[in-house]
Amino acid sequence: MNSKITSVTFGGIGGQGVLTASELCSWAALYAGYHVKKSEVHGMAQRGGSVESHVRFGKRVFSPLVPTGGADVLVCFYQEEHPRLSVFLKKDGIDLIGYLDKVTQAVANPRGVNTCLVGVLSAKLSIKEEHWMKAIETVFKNKGVEENKKVFLDGRKMGQP
């Protein structure tokens, strides 16, 4: 497998904003100048079923899917989904499950959990803060850009070593 590609697996259940989280990550990578591929599921799976989204970026990405054992970071939004999703994580990959409770407690509006966890993720990836900010502006357009920037930065702080 190409070692220069960064792979992130996002997972949870329908309605948690999993696809918005992976969308943020994809735009940030695009703004940072990378080739990005993001896979997602629509339709039936969104009816409360497992939702999985993969983001891969680098110079040139082939597979839009992260192979099992190929994720540099795992971002899981739902505890019960974690065992299933952890097969994607590399042996030395970073698992953000430890942040899930912290983030849930820190965020006043439950709808901000996904953006806050993306903030944690941002601290683990080599994409500059300005690209994340631009990604937030793109994805949220006129709806809650400032609130999302705030919870993102809270998460980013939490994620720093």
Add this chain to the structure above:
Amino acid sequence: MAKKDKLNQALLSGNEALAQGAYEASLRVAYAYPGTPSTEILEVLSGYPEVDAQWSVNEKVAFEVALGAATAGARSLFACKHVGLNVAMDPLMTASYTGILAGFVIVVCDDPGMHSSQNEQDTRWVALYSKMPMLEPASPAEAREFVKEAFAMSERFDTPVMLRMTTRISHTKENVAVGERKVPETLVFERNAPKYVMVPGHAYQRHIFVEQRLVKLAALAEKTRLNKIEKGDSKLGFVVSGVTYQYVKENYPDASYLKLGMTYPFCDEKIRQFAKSVKKLVVVEELDPFIEDHIKTLGVKAAAKDPSFRIGELTPELIPDVVAGKAKVEQRSVKRKPRLCPECPHWASFAALKKLDAYVAGDIGCCTLACLPPMSALHSCVCMGAGVTFHEGWRKAAPDKPIVGVLGDSTFVHSGITGLINAVYNKCKGVILILDNSTTAMTGGQQHPGTGLTIRNEPTKKLILEDVCRACGADHVDVVDPKNLEEFRAMLEKRVNEDALSVIISRHPCKLIKR
């Protein structure tokens, strides 16, 4: 409209990129019925004022209107999911004979792995069966380019062109360069009976044309840049198409590739040449052995997957086993199953059916989810409209059972009405339950004739379902809100025990409708 960065790059899904490419290729009309994974194509196209986009009643209708527009001079696009193409097969087969005036592209999105479908048919066979060319992009960026090629090819060869996507192309996003729209050419619409009136004498002549066209298209397949040889290590060469290219390339970056972007008709000479240039040739493809079977007819020796891999989608980690010819190791899915939303009105409807201990002939849509525990109250699902027709079949075969047919509002309009007329005409008794949540819910809440709004949310004449049912000749037509549990149960029980054909419209809007 696509969001762009300063390099004119946007993060687009395959469906969005395809819509963007079609728009740039001076598309004028686009018709479809929603269906995962194809739905977003029309949703994006409806955002362009230059494109006449519509949700049609069903795929057959959408196909015919689009073909009509193409034969009268407007570049047209029809989009559907794989099973939607089955509904449009009647006009499709003869569209191959009539050809077009302006470009006509048939977009079909297959769903290997059945993320949201009732089967995993491989629609590449339709290209072979209908003798029409098929293009297969391997990424969203290619979807934008290929649809432009498809329109040009359509006009050059007087043929509809099929463009096949799969879920992993439709719903993958990547950087896509965005361009400007070309101004549509003006083509003169003229009567041309020998070309468009397919009576036997005319059709015979057109069949001659179709066979000649296929020979010309095969010559094009040898030259087109869509079929690309990537020279690498000569020990190992792969023949691939679609997303499979990406998975194999991920695993074997140094091998040689014949990447087929045009998968029908085949580029036989290119395949032979490529086979000669490598020591070991392997075909890797999802679902059916479409390329594999053809290569065998050429007498070219190629390794291919074990038949067990014809089932389900491929993923990057499966590729080494596929290449080694190993059998698939079936793994139990531990994925959480989808379910009806907590506030869904269908819960109440199915609770009443369960209490009745009914045999429920079901249909496609959110209602299908009622088959799962704890409800387990839906007992068939084959295709759209079959909630009505299975009901009739079951009644004929098992008249003593409490049988109820169930389908949604969008599905009833799609293909339930004909079944209802059939039941009336053939003196079938029983109960058809239309679960009217006033939207096409499962695919994300699209409009349909019963909502009174178009794809652009503009008001239009609203189809009144109860009037339709009465006009079809149902003995009783009642409209009840299922959230009024007792009233609903009483009505259902009463109608089931009568010697009449009744329609009960269980009406309560879906909670997810965007207002």
